[in-house]
Amino acid sequence: MNDSSEIKTGEVTAGVIIIGNEVLSGRTQDVNLAYMGKQLDALGIRIMESRVIPDIEQTIIDTVNHFRETYSYVFTTGGIGPTHDDITSASIAKTFKVDLEKNSEAIRALEKYYAPGGINEARMKMANIPEGAKLIDNPLSGAPGYQMENVFVMAGVPAIMRLMFDGITDRLVGGDPIITFNVATNIGEGVFADGLSKLQDEYSDISIGSYPYFKQRKLGVNLVMRSTDLDRLEDLKVKLIAMITDLGGKIHDA
Amino acid sequence: MNDSSEIKTGEVTAGVIIIGNEVLSGRTQDVNLAYMGKQLDALGIRIMESRVIPDIEQTIIDTVNHFRETYSYVFTTGGIGPTHDDITSASIAKTFKVDLEKNSEAIRALEKYYAPGGINEARMKMANIPEGAKLIDNPLSGAPGYQMENVFVMAGVPAIMRLMFDGITDRLVGGDPIITFNVATNIGEGVFADGLSKLQDEYSDISIGSYPYFKQRKLGVNLVMRSTDLDRLEDLKVKLIAMITDLGGKIHDA
Numbered sequence: 001m002n003d004s005s006e007i008k009t010g011e012v013t014a015g016v017i018i019i020g021n022e023v024l025s026g027r028t029q030d031v032n033l034a035y036m037g038k039q040l041d042a043l044g045i046r047i048m049e050s051r052v053i054p055d056i057e058q059t060i061i062d063t064v065n066h067f068r069e070t071y072s073y074v075f076t077t078g079g080i081g082p083t084h085d086d087i088t089s090a091s092i093a094k095t096f097k098v099d100l101e102k103n104s105e106a107i108r109a110l111e112k113y114y115a116p117g118g119i120n121e122a123r124m125k126m127a128n129i130p131e132g133a134k135l136i137d138n139p140l141s142g143a144p145g146y147q148m149e150n151v152f153v154m155a156g157v158p159a160i161m162r163l164m165f166d167g168i169t170d171r172l173v174g175g176d177p178i179i180t181f182n183v184a185t186n187i188g189e190g191v192f193a194d195g196l197s198k199l200q201d202e203y204s205d206i207s208i209g210s211y212p213y214f215k216q217r218k219l220g221v222n223l224v225m226r227s228t229d230l231d232r233l234e235d236l237k238v239k240l241i242a243m244i245t246d247l248g249g250k251i252h253d254a
Numbered sequence: 255m256n257d258s259s260e261i262k263t264g265e266v267t268a269g270v271i272i273i274g275n276e277v278l279s280g281r282t283q284d285v286n287l288a289y290m291g292k293q294l295d296a297l298g299i300r301i302m303e304s305r306v307i308p309d310i311e312q313t314i315i316d317t318v319n320h321f322r323e324t325y326s327y328v329f330t331t332g333g334i335g336p337t338h339d340d341i342t343s344a345s346i347a348k349t350f351k352v353d354l355e356k357n358s359e360a361i362r363a364l365e366k367y368y369a370p371g372g373i374n375e376a377r378m379k380m381a382n383i384p385e386g387a388k389l390i391d392n393p394l395s396g397a398p399g400y401q402m403e404n405v406f407v408m409a410g411v412p413a414i415m416r417l418m419f420d421g422i423t424d425r426l427v428g429g430d431p432i433i434t435f436n437v438a439t440n441i442g443e444g445v446f447a448d449g450l451s452k453l454q455d456e457y458s459d460i461s462i463g464s465y466p467y468f469k470q471r472k473l474g475v476n477l478v479m480r481s482t483d484l485d486r487l488e489d490l491k492v493k494l495i496a497m498i499t500d501l502g503g504k505i506h507d508a
Contacts, residue, residue: 026291037280083464122447193376210337
């Protein structure tokens with residue numbers, strides 16, 4: 001087992017909650033987790049878990065409560081629009097035991113986006129924000145996300161989620177950036193597994209992953225090294241490439 | 255809130271566990287959940303939850319135990335290869351409190367795939383299967399997945415996972431197929447939210463979702479109706495289209 005996967009003391013962690021029946025049914029392909037994973041690496045924040053959950057109030061409440069007590073930061077996506085199935089904000093208010101209130105800053109954001117008179121009752125629902133929240137700007141379609149303590153509530157539409165996420169990175173305090181090195185090769189995992197395992201033992205502070213793929217009907221493997229220590233990563237990469245080459249493998253561009 | 259999201263008595267449910275640091279870090283985009291979501295719909299099995307978890311033994315054990323007690327079926331992907339970070343099979347054996355054993359059927363599958371003498375110690379690791387498991391065929395690269403009670407353990411590489419999944423559908427006993435209707439429109443959610451909410455109240459047995467999207471810089475919304483009752487779905491679709499059209503909306507091809 002790979003001890004470098006465990007949470008270390010002082011490490012800054014995150015949990016991601018994807019809210020929406022459409023992701024569970026396969027109708028919508030989630031791409032928000034992968035986006036956040038990459039961005040949070042650079043900030044030195046490691047996603048430890050992600051859950052895709054349905055639009056069920058009690059499930060949202062229980063999951064957010066568990067995550068906010070377990071991880072440094074929690075990010076949710078989905079369910080903050082104007083329709084009947086958008087129940088995230090009501091659920092978050094219950095999670096924090098506060099009221100949903102008409103947020104005047106959110107109303108101003110909607111007024112800027114919609115034509116005069118365009119904010120009907122349904123759209124006004126998007127200004128219902130849990131009491132005490134700090135808003136997250138939505139430059140694309142007006143209706144804001146928001147932060148409650150260590151929980152960041154964002155839209156599910158990827159284009160909006162990304163802009164919201166990019167707007168909150170200055171609120172996050174991470175650790176050292178996590179650096180990823182990738183070495184791709186044409187030989188099978190079974191050929192180098194033993195050598196790789198020895199390198200993992202020698203570099204137990206670095207997380208090494210081995211990920212086979214099929215591309216254009218050819219088998220290949222990506223060897224991924226992740227750490228905050230650039231010098232150690234560079235050392236390991238040299239040894240890894242030597243090990244693969246000694247076994248007759250070629251190194252591809254990743 | 256959308257009561258049609260709750261688990262109903264007698265409903266056949268599933269939970270999906272995606273095992274792998276590479277998905278959490280954003281390096282790998284999971285596509286297995288969406289594939290299974292669509293396939294299970296046709297079998298009348300509804301995915302209620304999915305978790306992406308790291309390669310940590312205790313996390314795998316706890317998650318699988320929780321899921322197998324909660325859902326009719328559990329599907330895992332990832333971590334059954336030959337390298338040091340492939341810890342799924344050892345973890346599943348501990349979950350079921352059985353030994354990992356050299357499975358003779360799995361050895362034969364490996365022998366069929368690899369050239370004579372090509373099965374070294376690392377590759378032989380892929381024949382380590384929890385005692386009592388029923389194998390799942392891997393037509394692409396030999397090393398099998400397996401079933402332990404209601405838990406199906408599959409590869410993470412999508413091309414392999416799909417073939418494994420297609421090979422186990424005759425082991426699954428589902429309910430009535432879940433049918434999905436989609437109506438796409440060019441008007442905003444805020445325009446029809448009130449009318450849609452009334453339709454949801456009238457058709458409380460049907461799950462109605464409203465999913466905005468941006469495509470080629472244009473806003474649109476997909477209205478997705480899901481149920482096992484085709485007649486009710488067809489009724490609702492007619493009323494939904496009438497409602498949208500009355501509001502001046504156009505209906506797009508989905």
